[in-house]
Amino acid sequence: MRPLDPRLLRYARATRTYLILSVVLGVALAALVVAQATLLATGITAVYQHGADVHRIAPTLAWLAAVVTLRAAVAWAQEVTAARASAAVKRQLRSRLLTHVAALGPGAAGGSGTIATLATRGLDALDAYFARYLPQLVLATLVPVIVLARIAPVDLVAAGTIALTLPLIPVFMALVGLHTEAANRRQFRLLARLSHHFLDVVAGLPTLRVFGRAKRQAGIIARISAEQRTTTMRTLRVAFLSSLVLELLATLSVALVAVGIGLRLLDGSLGLATALLVLILAPEAYLPLRQVGANYHASAEGLAAATEVFELLETPARPRGTAPADAPPGAPPGAPVGVASVSAGTVRFEAVAVRHAGRSTASLPPFTATVEPGELVALTGPSGCGKSTALAVLLGFAAPTSGRVTVGGQDLATVDPDAWRQRVAWLPQRPWLSTGTIADNIRLGAPGTTDAAVRAAAEQAGALAFIDALPDGLSTRLGDDGAGLSAGQRQRIALARVFLRDAPLVLLDEPTANLDASTEAGILAAIRAHAAGRTVIMAAHRPSLVALADRVIPVGTAATPGGTTVTSGGTAAIPAGATVILAGAAATSVDAVVVAA
Numbered sequence: 001m002r003p004l005d006p007r008l009l010r011y012a013r014a015t016r017t018y019l020i021l022s023v024v025l026g027v028a029l030a031a032l033v034v035a036q037a038t039l040l041a042t043g044i045t046a047v048y049q050h051g052a053d054v055h056r057i058a059p060t061l062a063w064l065a066a067v068v069t070l071r072a073a074v075a076w077a078q079e080v081t082a083a084r085a086s087a088a089v090k091r092q093l094r095s096r097l098l099t100h101v102a103a104l105g106p107g108a109a110g111g112s113g114t115i116a117t118l119a120t121r122g123l124d125a126l127d128a129y130f131a132r133y134l135p136q137l138v139l140a141t142l143v144p145v146i147v148l149a150r151i152a153p154v155d156l157v158a159a160g161t162i163a164l165t166l167p168l169i170p171v172f173m174a175l176v177g178l179h180t181e182a183a184n185r186r187q188f189r190l191l192a193r194l195s196h197h198f199l200d201v202v203a204g205l206p207t208l209r210v211f212g213r214a215k216r217q218a219g220i221i222a223r224i225s226a227e228q229r230t231t232t233m234r235t236l237r238v239a240f241l242s243s244l245v246l247e248l249l250a251t252l253s254v255a256l257v258a259v260g261i262g263l264r265l266l267d268g269s270l271g272l273a274t275a276l277l278v279l280i281l282a283p284e285a286y287l288p289l290r291q292v293g294a295n296y297h298a299s300a301e302g303l304a305a306a307t308e309v310f311e312l313l314e315t316p317a318r319p320r321g322t323a324p325a326d327a328p329p330g331a332p333p334g335a336p337v338g339v340a341s342v343s344a345g346t347v348r349f350e351a352v353a354v355r356h357a358g359r360s361t362a363s364l365p366p367f368t369a370t371v372e373p374g375e376l377v378a379l380t381g382p383s384g385c386g387k388s389t390a391l392a393v394l395l396g397f398a399a400p401t402s403g404r405v406t407v408g409g410q411d412l413a414t415v416d417p418d419a420w421r422q423r424v425a426w427l428p429q430r431p432w433l434s435t436g437t438i439a440d441n442i443r444l445g446a447p448g449t450t451d452a453a454v455r456a457a458a459e460q461a462g463a464l465a466f467i468d469a470l471p472d473g474l475s476t477r478l479g480d481d482g483a484g485l486s487a488g489q490r491q492r493i494a495l496a497r498v499f500l501r502d503a504p505l506v507l508l509d510e511p512t513a514n515l516d517a518s519t520e521a522g523i524l525a526a527i528r529a530h531a532a533g534r535t536v537i538m539a540a541h542r543p544s545l546v547a548l549a550d551r552v553i554p555v556g557t558a559a560t561p562g563g564t565t566v567t568s569g570g571t572a573a574i575p576a577g578a579t580v581i582l583a584g585a586a587a588t589s590v591d592a593v594v595v596a597a
């Protein structure tokens, strides 16, 4: 483990200021240590030689009191800057982590449990690194140099002894460090795995209980916990042993200096004041190095977590939102491209294919389609053919492996994804609701809208009747992910969210999947009304939903370029010898296939 990971300076600017302050305070502290030792040696020698003459030693005592007070003040300043720096660094790293995880998109960042552990407990462990390890590291480089500079002119032998023995401590520390870095990372990974698994089990507890697997999961958690305990104990063992070795080394070194001084005092080749000065200063030279060793282990966990954060930050997000090198003149490479021109344009999938990492087959086979502004289209096809994936590409959650999507003639890959998403409203297949009130949930995509508008959107989505029946109406607080609502109710709240957001492009993934026929009829009419002046693309299975569309676009095998798409309610002439594939929901809405002689 490097004592100071340069990435910490890059990703957390607060580190830089803190390091500069630490060095300034470190120099002040080292100078005060030397001053204190000098004053002590002078004072003790004066008392020894002239007796306790208050007048003679009063100035020394006054200076000593001043130095001690100053030393305390510098130590206090060190603590305060360390605590502030630690808080600032954690805030900067957390915010970068969350922004980057959002940019990576769903499922791309190693699991929610891992990220939650990293962002909370993991980064919190950086406190020890900033508050204890880094200041000591700065002192460990400054104090020995300043102490040696003070001792060398008065006692070269002692200075030589210290200079020879001091490097042994960092050498041993490096040896120990080689061993502990891997152990600490392993320990942290185990902790992240434990959190991830725990979160997963808690979320799936009802299912696990019904299928009789809850005990087994408890067993797995117990096993991971035991592994984590063993690793922690191993790390602690190394920590304690290395502290012992470092203490021993420092004590022996000071003893060596002391014996040398004693012998030279006896034969009269060394004065009492000098001997005292060296004796007081020698342990101070070793102290910060010993402290670095002792604090190394406490801080290693935080640094291991920070390393994991850096690795995550260095996972490249999809290159969306930046202009490619061959962008048209006026758009410098890497510059985000505005969305004004693309917001209301034609959406064109040009042979867009998606293959997720680790999958042998394409999630979306080459898909070509054009959706004109103001159209309401249904993407149809058998389950798993790639309808949701096509929507994910439009949302910027999945990157095309080949082909491209253009909106208003502009490649979506060159558009700033956040700005683009502001023009989009989305109803996912499994809508997510946050803890908070129903009104907060509906307002998610349109913050600041009035209560009346929220009510109107809820009514449009057929949700107002059941919301009003709840004790607190729109102010009813929901549990985790909408706990306390039925699937159909959750869906309608999510739909109200879409209706409230005034977006020119609306993406709906099976918007009526969980609704009964009569509720569905109302929702279909509401979708139709909302579609006026907007482009709506729906992933659809149900015939009623497919029938609502102006046009049906098959996804998957039927969507071969050059094929014939039959508009809802229309007819098509199919050339002789052509293969006819009636895919998914489209097949159910075909009234007749007449084969001409």
Ligand SMILES: Nc1ncnc2c1ncn2[C@@H]1O[C@H](COP(=O)(O)OP(=O)(O)OP(=O)(O)O)[C@@H](O)[C@H]1O
Pocket (backbone or CB within 6 Å): 107, 356, 357, 359, 362, 363, 364, 381, 382, 383, 384, 385, 386, 387, 388, 389, 390, 429, 539
């Ligand atoms: N994040 C992912 N990682 C790996 N494979 C994925 C991922 N998302 C989807 N797939 C795969 O891509 C294929 C298409 O999935 P998609 O959800 O787009 O289908 P769909 O047509 O919307 O299906 P349904 O009608 O059942 O909702 C599936 O085989 C699925 O397993």
